[in-house]
Amino acid sequence: MDDETAVGAVLVATQLKRFREVCEVAGPIEPRFDGATKHVLLADDRAFLFPRNHTIVGQLERECDVYATVDHPLVSRLLGRWDDPAISPYPFFAVTRLRGSVPGDLSPERLEAVAGQLGAALAACHDISLERVPPRLWANPWSEPPAAPPTAAECYTPLRDLGVAEQVAPLVGPAARTTLLDALETVDAMDPVLAHSDLYERHLLLDASGTLAGILDWGFGGVLSPLVDFTCCQWDSASWAAERSYGDLRRHLWTAYAERRSAPLPSWNQVHLALTAFDIVALAPETQSHYYWQKSAEWQATRRAAAQACLQELLA
Structure with missing residues (x-):
């Protein structure tokens, strides 16, 4: 099926004719149907975003708002x-088109380079003043936004959400527990930022x-702990997810990020x-x-075992 015919899955002929007139699109249109929340029609210099259904509009x-x-x-x-x-029965949007391709498996050297570029870009995005962020983004998508931008104690953080301190501290000895709890408290105290919160190679x-050319799909973005962009829980191609050495991806991301952030930050070790944990x-x-949630039970068990071994080494 050619692109022009495939566009009919989003816009029938009469809708497409009006779309071209209203949005001043004269040239070819490339449809993209692989997004979980939206259909995308690519013109030469713009990407038009159409919600899949009424539940996705918000x-x-x-x-x-992020864009x-x-x-x-x-x-x-x-x-x-x-x-x-x-x-369209729903509102639709146009954004600038970013060109490139989704990365596949990368060599360790390329992985480090791209992770460094991503960390640097995240630093610039996280440095945006929260005064510029619309109220709709003051919380994650499944929470009502507060009356004012949240503080570090109020914003969403994966450590607090899962009760990491309460669950991991009993697993280690008293001296190690102090080190662990200090690190968790310091990391959880980072000021909120406008975060992506759904980063993986498909985005x-x-x-x-092979240079990073775009960061896509900010639909789960919000004013959250910076840590949400470093959990690395969705990366799924072999070179990104397997991590030949536990924590490498996070280390490359964080090192480049910390070098460029204007705010004080915890150390990489913390x-x-x-x-x-x-x-x-x-x-x-x-x-x-x-x-x-997309990982197999076997993958999760292997990763958890690696994390437990790493924790023992870090606290030795």
Whole structure:
């Protein structure tokens, strides 16, 4: 099926004709139907985002609030919003088109380079003043936003959400427990940022040289703990998810990130300790959360065992 015919899955002929007139799209259109929440029609310089159904409208509006707020070359900019029943029963949006391809498996050297580029980009996005962030984004998508931007004690954090301190502290001795709890408290005290919170390789674009060219799909973005962008729980291709050495991906991300953030941050050792404890809890068979929901039981068991070994080494 050619692209023009496939576009009919989103816009029938009469809708497409009006869409071209209203949005001034004369050239070819490439449809993308693989998004979980939206259909995307790609024009030469713009991407048009259509919610899949009425339940997604609010999330797509949140996503476009991010694009209207973030000013970074690796993040699309919001160009327009339309409410036109003759085109779509739901509002739809246009953003700048970012070009590239989703990364597949990478060599360790390329993985480190791309992770470093991503960490640097996250630092710039996280440095955005919360005064610029729309109220709709002051919480995660499944919570009502507060009356004011949240503080570190009020914002969502994966450590607090899972009760990591309460569950892991009893597993270690008294001296090690003090070190662990200090790290968890320090990491949890990071100031909230406008975070992506759904990062994995399917939401990245690389250009022909293998350089990071875009960070896509900010629909779960919000004012949250910076830590949500470092849990690395959704990465799923072999080179990203297997981590030849436990914690490598996080270390590459965090090192580049910390070098560029303007805010004071915990050390890598504290972050590594906190996220290792997070893995132990998030991957426990009895844990009911959205983390790692796409991973097999075998993968989770292997990862949890690696986290337990790493924790013992860090606290030795």
